[in-house]
Amino acid sequence: MNDTATQRSRARNFGLIPWNKGKTLSSRHRLNISLGLTGKHRGPPSEETKNKIAAAKLGVKRGPMSAEQKEKIKLALTGRPSPLKGRQLSEERREAMRGRPGTWTGKHHSKESLKKMSDSHKGSKNPRWNGGDGEYPPTFTKALRKAIKERDCYTCKICGKHGKNVCLHVHHIDEDKSNSTVENLVTLCVPCHTKITKNAKKRTA
Ligand SMILES: [Zn+2]
Numbered sequence: 001m002n003d004t005a006t007q008r009s010r011a012r013n014f015g016l017i018p019w020n021k022g023k024t025l026s027s028r029h030r031l032n033i034s035l036g037l038t039g040k041h042r043g044p045p046s047e048e049t050k051n052k053i054a055a056a057k058l059g060v061k062r063g064p065m066s067a068e069q070k071e072k073i074k075l076a077l078t079g080r081p082s083p084l085k086g087r088q089l090s091e092e093r094r095e096a097m098r099g100r101p102g103t104w105t106g107k108h109h110s111k112e113s114l115k116k117m118s119d120s121h122k123g124s125k126n127p128r129w130n131g132g133d134g135e136y137p138p139t140f141t142k143a144l145r146k147a148i149k150e151r152d153c154y155t156c157k158i159c160g161k162h163g164k165n166v167c168l169h170v171h172h173i174d175e176d177k178s179n180s181t182v183e184n185l186v187t188l189c190v191p192c193h194t195k196i197t198k199n200a201k202k203r204t205a
Helices: 003-013 027-037 047-058 067-077 091-097 111-119 142-151 190-204
Strands: 168-172 185-189
Touching (some): 142 168, 168 190, 185 190
């Protein structure tokens, strides 16, 4: 700062209380500053540093980083959270990413592969396998379920929901899955079926 700038600054700040007046740094803060400066060169920059600064100001590009330098940076950054952590992508950025092909875009599993995946999760291999109890007997066929749904006009007998988007189940009224007589079967939508079977489990528990 030259003299006139200093004078202007003084005039501007005359009578104002300095922001740090009467404030002291906590011992923790002082320790942090001290730690931050540990091992750092203090005092006027060396000739080498001066040259580097001058070159940087002139826009002189340095050559590629040495492997050693890269290693240093790597070590210094290791364990630090990513600068992107917690940042939200802008709407534009998200828009740009939308619809970009992913790893599986346009690809399909082969029939063989699908079969393998299916087989490896069937029955007792399935994590939701409940031990085999409650499995439906062979008399409770797909054709029978279809017949019941047709009889009930593809409509839930509890809430009356029907239509293409309603997934329907055929429910055993007496909860006895081996009793697959037409009188014991009723068409229900999935939410109603879940509710009714949950209640039944509570009753028996
Ligand atoms: Zn329903």
